[in-house]
Amino acid sequence: MKSRKLSRKGRRTTIIGASAAAVVAGVALIPNWSAGAAVTDDPTVDAATKATFQKLADAVFTDRTEALVDGSTSARTQHTKGFSGSVRLSGGQTREQSSAIGQLRARKDRLAELGEKYSAGSTKVTLDATEVHGRNAKVAVTETTTLTYKAGTTSAKGPATTGFQAHHELTFKAGRNGDWQLTGIKDTDDGYLAVNQVATPSAPKDDKAAAASDGPPTAPRAATSYPAPANPKKLTGGTYDYKAMVAYAQKYWNHYNTAYPDYNGEGAGGDCTNFVSQVLKAGGWKHVPGYTDDYTKWFGTADIQSDSFVGVNEFSWFALSSQRVTPLANVYQADLGDVIQMDFNRDGSKDHSMVVTYRSGSGVPYVTYHSTNTYNRSVASLVASYPSAYYYAYRT
Numbered sequence: 001m002k003s004r005k006l007s008r009k010g011r012r013t014t015i016i017g018a019s020a021a022a023v024v025a026g027v028a029l030i031p032n033w034s035a036g037a038a039v040t041d042d043p044t045v046d047a048a049t050k051a052t053f054q055k056l057a058d059a060v061f062t063d064r065t066e067a068l069v070d071g072s073t074s075a076r077t078q079h080t081k082g083f084s085g086s087v088r089l090s091g092g093q094t095r096e097q098s099s100a101i102g103q104l105r106a107r108k109d110r111l112a113e114l115g116e117k118y119s120a121g122s123t124k125v126t127l128d129a130t131e132v133h134g135r136n137a138k139v140a141v142t143e144t145t146t147l148t149y150k151a152g153t154t155s156a157k158g159p160a161t162t163g164f165q166a167h168h169e170l171t172f173k174a175g176r177n178g179d180w181q182l183t184g185i186k187d188t189d190d191g192y193l194a195v196n197q198v199a200t201p202s203a204p205k206d207d208k209a210a211a212a213s214d215g216p217p218t219a220p221r222a223a224t225s226y227p228a229p230a231n232p233k234k235l236t237g238g239t240y241d242y243k244a245m246v247a248y249a250q251k252y253w254n255h256y257n258t259a260y261p262d263y264n265g266e267g268a269g270g271d272c273t274n275f276v277s278q279v280l281k282a283g284g285w286k287h288v289p290g291y292t293d294d295y296t297k298w299f300g301t302a303d304i305q306s307d308s309f310v311g312v313n314e315f316s317w318f319a320l321s322s323q324r325v326t327p328l329a330n331v332y333q334a335d336l337g338d339v340i341q342m343d344f345n346r347d348g349s350k351d352h353s354m355v356v357t358y359r360s361g362s363g364v365p366y367v368t369y370h371s372t373n374t375y376n377r378s379v380a381s382l383v384a385s386y387p388s389a390y391y392y393a394y395r396t
Contacts, residue, residue, distance in 0.1 A: 045132050049180065050139075052087040056182055057141045057170055058125035059083065060097060064196040065121040065145050067104035070112070077101050090173070090181040100198045110384040114226060115362070119150035128167075135174040140188075142167055147195060158360035162381070164374040165254055166194045190263070190270035190371045193352060195381060201344050201351065216295055216317035219341075219350075220327050222393040224383045227363050228332035233395065235336060240396065242337040245283035246357045252278070254373040259302050263310060263371075270371040273353040274300070274310040276339055280355075280396065283337055285324065296321055312341060312350040319394055328393035331379050334365040335395075340379070343390040350392065 045053075059079035066076045080089055080097060089097060111117065128140040146163035171184040187194075193201050235242050252275070256262050260278055264271040277285075277300055290297030292306050295317040300309035308318035319325040325339065334340055334356045342352045354367035358376060367382070368375045383391075 045130060045137060045180075049087065050127060050130055052083075053130065053137070053139045053170070053172065053180070054125060054127040054141065056080065056083050056087055056089070057127070057139070057143075057168070058123065060089075060182075060185070061125055061143045061145065061168075061196065062123045063097065064100055064104055064198075065123045065147070067101045068108050068111075068118055068147065068196060069121045070108070070117040070119060070150055072108075086178070087172075087180045088182070090183045093182050093184065096185075103198045104196060107384055110387070111381060114380040114384060115153055116364075116378055116380045116384075117150035117153045118147040120148040122146045137172040137174070137180065139170040139172065140167070141170060143194075145194070145196065157362045158364060158366055158378065159358055159376040162195065162366075162374070162376040162378070164194050164372050164377075166197075166372045188265070190265060193369070194372045194374065195377060195385075197385070200386075216313075217320040219316050219320060219392045219394070220329075222328055222333075222340075222391045223330040224332075224379075224387075224391055225330065226332050226380070228330035231328065231330075231333040231395075233335040233338070240280075240284040240337065242283060242335075245279045245337040245355070248282035249279050249355060249357045249368050250375075253368050253370075253375045256370075260300060261302070261305065270352075272370050273312050273315050274305065275370040276353045276355045277305075277309045277315065280337070280339075283396075288318075288322070298322070312353050315339075315353060316341060316350060316392065316394075319396075325394035325396050328395050331383070331391045331393045332363055332365065333395075334379070334393045335359050337396045338365070339394040339396060340365070340367055340382075341392040341394075342382070342386065343392075344386060346388070346390050 059082070063077040063079050066072050069076070083089065123143060123145045126142050128142055131138045143166045144163070145166070146161050148161050149158060167188045169186040169188050170182060171186070172180045173183050174180050187197070187199070256271075257278060260274060262271055263274050277298070281300065285298070287299035288297045289299055290306070292304065294306070295308050295314045297306050298308045298318045299306050308314040319339070320327075328334060328338070331340055336356055336359060338356045340354045340356065341350045343350045344352070352369070354369040356365045357368050358366035360366070365379045366376045367379065368377070
């Protein structure tokens with residue numbers, strides 16, 4: 001087989017979780033540091049300071065989650081204001097946090113217009129590793145967040161909760177008196193796409209040249225207006241087992257299947273499409289053997305995967321050319337086992353793949369994906385969070 005690069009745009013995945021408790025079961029992606037290691041240089045970081053690092057990180061992400069909850073007030077998003085002593089936000093990070101809260105409140109309003117509200121939010125941050133060099137510290141943390149859909153809204157006709165696990169690297173800088181200030185937050189998941197994210201996701205550009213070449217079919221963009229024209233899907237008695245797809249997604253949304261490589265982290269480009277392909281394979285999609293870089297082939301094992309199995313654009317090309325999918329006119333038409341893709345910066349090269357694992361009685365699909373590992377996120381939330389993105393929907 002011809003070899004290929006592992007760093008490819010948008011190798012990300014989708015899956016759905018069954019309950020908020022399932023979120024906690026995920027495995028943290030700890031960077032290649034020694035947990036708690038510190039260089040013996042003044043000032044030192046003792047256990048109490050590390051604990052305060054963790055508490056401040058928890059406050060930062062708790063405030064961002066609370067900003068999305070219906071009825072939240074300024075008092076509910078000011079947990080970080082309790083840190084003013086030896087560990088606190090820097091002036092620049094204070095402004096960043098204020099901007100993030102404002103953006104998330106605006107997102108909450110857009111979501112409400114689409115009929116989606118959250119009645120409660122819960123965020124827990126654990127400290128995975130600390131590295132200290134002189135007066136600079138790096139802290140790796142895992143954020144686990146769950147949001148409860150509010151009763152009496154459109155989203156209440158869907159699953160009870162949505163949630164995710166995300167990984168962050170925080171940078172702290174010590175002053176002359178040994179007081180530590182949080183100066184930066186870096187999201188370390190490939191293609192980071194959490195519900196309380198405020199920055200536009202970035203993605204490698206490896207596929208752009210291929211996307212511009214002759215040959216591969218082009219997917220039409222899907223509308224994002226709600227409600228969508230009816231386009232019912234036959235879920236039983238056909239070629240594929242959509243219940244098996246959902247079951248696979250529920251099992252592996254944050255507990256990766258070791259029978260396949262994990263492309264999240266280390267510059268691999270993300271695990272989203274790799275995961276979507278696994279879900280489809282579990283539901284009956286068959287391998288098409290051949291060269292890895294031939295987009296008309298599709299296969300994935302522990303040892304080798306075609307580009308179409310793990311790459312966003314290549315997956316689209318294979319799925320369309322093989323006629324295993326048909327494009328949907330509107331993302332809200334998607335149903336169980338259908339695939340939704342996004343192009344965040346509208347450059348013609350797709351960035352992210354997700355699979356639908358729930359559809360509410362009100363006609364709202366819910367997606368699950370890897371990188372960041374997320375379950376039961378509504379399409380309404382995606383549209384409200386990334387209104388300028390291009391969307392593509394595929395009936396499987």
